[in-house]
Amino acid sequence: MSSSSRVVELRDAVVLVDGFPLLSGVTLELESGSLNVVTGANGAGKTSLLRLLGGLVALSSGSGVVSGVDLTTGDRRELRRRVGWLGHEGSFYDDLTATENLTFAAKALGRPLDEIGRVLERVGLSSRTKTPAKRLSAGQRRRLGLAWLLLRRPETWLLDEPYATLDDEGRTFFDELIGDVVKSGASVIVSAHDPLRSSALLPRTITLAGGRVVGDHS
């Protein structure tokens, strides 16, 4: 397989923070336009791996290329522009409304403002456009985070524990949307405690423990 068809190539990737190894030698290749789930116990390194792939932490040793950006010599800011991040915490400004948050993102990215209504409708928040983000429920906040990503249209979606605190309806909605995103050609990397429940998505599942890959199943 050519390297151009891979969105992630890591070789012995080590991430140290204050001398503590968050990742201790990860070797991994992920295909473009694929759905990948990173599982593992708390502290296994799931979030750290996603943060490395998003250019949010520096590679301490080893090598890697993500979305065409070399993690050792490339511009991490450029990498950040190519990925979209959704965490289990809020991903936006609590005091701003759904529309105001998306307007800020659209202006920052140079996107047309008329896309905002479309993405809010896509995630089912058309009736909450003027509600401050802090007054949205956990599920609605997650949907607003998705709207933010839909507006951004990143090459790579990094979703950190997106299912936390979601009910069945929310999980199903998430699974459907992730399926659509993968079909559109974007790469999706999800961290989760458990494998995805939807049998239709058929993701590749990578298991981490102690900052290393200990399992890899397609």
Added chain:
Amino acid sequence: MIRTALLVAGKDLRIERRSRVLLWQVLPFGVMALVLSGLALGPNHAGNSSAGPGLFYLVMLLVALLMINRSQVIEGSSGTRTSIATLGLDPAGVFLGKALALALELWLTGVVVLAGSVLLLHTALVGSAEALPSVLVILAALAAAGTLYGALSGGGQGPATLLPVLSFPAFAPLLIAGERSYSDALHGGALWQWWVISLVALVVYLAIGILLYGVLEDS
């Protein structure tokens, strides 16, 4: 850079207008601190005496520390910071935008506290009006330095108590220049030298912020 600065400043000011922290918490705190400082000194020693300018800048220092911390806290949780980081905003523009919003808030508070000083402590109106331009420059320099040190002290995620310690070396010369400038405006004296010092400090802090804010954000 300018487009990003205006976008970030507009966002910060909108959040402040929505939350009303400035209106209902910071401004009343500033006025109360002024009154209490005046009461502590006694009516014969505050106001038009040599203590007036010092009291004004002491109160503005306390207010500025609150607002600098607030300016970082509104960036939200680590999830929000991460999400915003992936927008790829120009860090120099982010610094300028946050400093501009903070300066506007400090100017508003400064005018209110200055008016309070005239009304409550009977500081001379004409001298205070003459001091206003230098007050605005000093507060803008405080905003620039404060935005820089707010990020240095870990932003909203770091301990708020670290900010006064870290920022003291940067704020002390500004407060001395501000106090001397205000005193000269009240009692007569050469204002231009304090103007030069204040403007140089403002330019230096803006330049350092534009150059280093991205590094501080990454760290």
